[in-house]
Amino acid sequence: MAVLDYKCPNCGGEMTFDSASGMLACGSCGRKDNIEQYADAPRSSVSAQSQMKEYQCNSCGAVIVTEPETTATTCSFCNSSVVLIDRIAGQFAPSKVIPFAISKDQAQKAFQKWCKNGRLTPGGFMQANRIKGITGLYVPFWLYDLHSDVEVRAHGTRVRSYTSGDYFYTETQHFDVYRDITLDYVKVPVDASEKMNDELMDKLEPFPYDQLKDFKTPYLAGYIAEKYNYDNNQLMPRAQHKVDGFIESYVRSTMSGYHTVTYKSKDVDTTARKAEHVLLPVWVFHYDYNRKKYTFAMNGQTGKVVGHPPISKGKMFMWFSGIFLASLIAMKGISLAMGGGFW
Template identity: 40%
Template sequence: MVITYKCPNCGADLVFDSEKQKLVCGHCGTEKSVEEMERITASKTKDDTGQRAEFKMFHCPTCGAEILTDEHTSATFCSYCGSTALIESRLTDELAPAYVIPFKINREQAKEAYLRWTKKGKLTPREFSSQSTIEKISGIYVPYWIYDYNTHVKLRADCTRIRTERRGDTEYTHTDHFDVYREVAAAFEKVPADASEKMADDVMDRLEPFDYSAMKQFEMPYLSGYLAEKYNFTDEELKNRIEKRIRQYAASSTRETIGGYASVNVLQENVNMAEKKADYVLLPVWMLNYRYQNKNYQFAMNGQTGKIVGKLPASRGRAAAWFAGVSAVVFLILSVIGILL
């Protein structure tokens, strides 16, 4: 269930190579830049109101996932739950992403990182490192909105400094109070909020940060060989969440300008915010979902930096064997001590 482009020389599939940052043909070795392939396929159009493109969408009735592909792509299973009962529909005049951060970590590197990660869990079930499980790892472009805001903070605080004074045999402690006022204007750029309903917010937050200096104008060839999820939430629907985050950033930045005091007690704090813009972007994530003893587990890795977020299950059988082994060693040690005594 991936987007593919055909090699103009031999007709084989072109796949985006994360190291070369080009589309590469595995059959004849042809390499095409994203810009070249976009000119060849002319897969999207532009107008004065923004970028618009035609997508094919697959909806999973089992888990509700919505995956976007280009018009030539077919889907075989849902990477979120494994269901094959996918419903195909067509999205026309759909708002295309403004930007994309291409994958820097390829599939083999992601599989190796997953194997190293599973080995950290001494009681991890063996099937989690099996070849059949590893092959299910998927490269997914997760939809995000990134926001630019201007903020203006006014803060008044009661701050103290403590000094001591000795007169004869008596030591006096003085607490001096200061009325401190701060007014700080700050601009926050590219503050992210994931727009996926299927991806847990705490997981996505922990995968940050992404290096936005590598962000490119969106072109469909960047998706070749990968999945792309349709956003579930608009920028307006996520505004409360992102403004809460920016308000905390602005307030914290203002408080950090107050230093050199024994204590700081904020009396008044007013944060004004003005949104400049919000852009729809796709950010790279390697993901593997697995189910163990009727519970879902997820491995997620930042496809640009390699940062991993996830939780490993513990096998009851391996835990029991480990406990039995430890108990046997303890029993042996106690027996030897008993004999010596």
């Protein structure tokens, strides 16, 4: 099956994508080449339906065995970076990619700093090297351009109170409220990998979409990449759900002149104007602490870290005890200032 790797024209060493320079770099002699000068692999001519799992490394000849979703990986024998071009062909070919901007060393240091900043994490959480693995992974996403037609009928009230003579009046006006709204949302991301935790991927947002590049296979060199498990039609309900809150917030903002608003009907029709398959950079950390495994993710462009670290029960008790004592002291001070006794 088709395997693509990049060899240095100077020394024959392996070339991988360098996040610092944004170029294809040789780890042996230091040569750097602009990715734009590379003609992309002829992916459209290769069958995208192949589910073959065995590939042969161009460097050492070893058989590379991968899962069907993997599109870029490293050879287990010689550690060469390879791109499995038949798996990013046809319908699985991404149109855009955001390259990594954070190196593996930078990612590890930033992750350790993030862990140490946890106020409620156990003291020994980062005292030893508990990182079991760091993987640079290009995660498949669908970016949706969505169009929403919203029609709302509601009952609104405005309340006015005033005094006339010896009487206090409350006047309530009732209104039929109608809104016909058109909303457009650009580049709504939904991850398309079955393996990735949807909650973690959602929290990694936003990605800097101004950094989107036309896809070229050299961007994958040195990283792991996967093809999508779900097409854009299958993930459309998730994309619609992601904008539901924004739609509701906007509708409410148009009715701010009323004291109360009660919906009679609300019809929302959200359609996709465009769905684009892209690869986005994610550093995945596998962490071992107190005989439990934890998974964290980092945005490979912004450095944002998400995940659920362990919680120290002792620190939690001290934290809430401190808040409780501070509240008691504040209440006692207020009571004494008002001339009373708190206890």
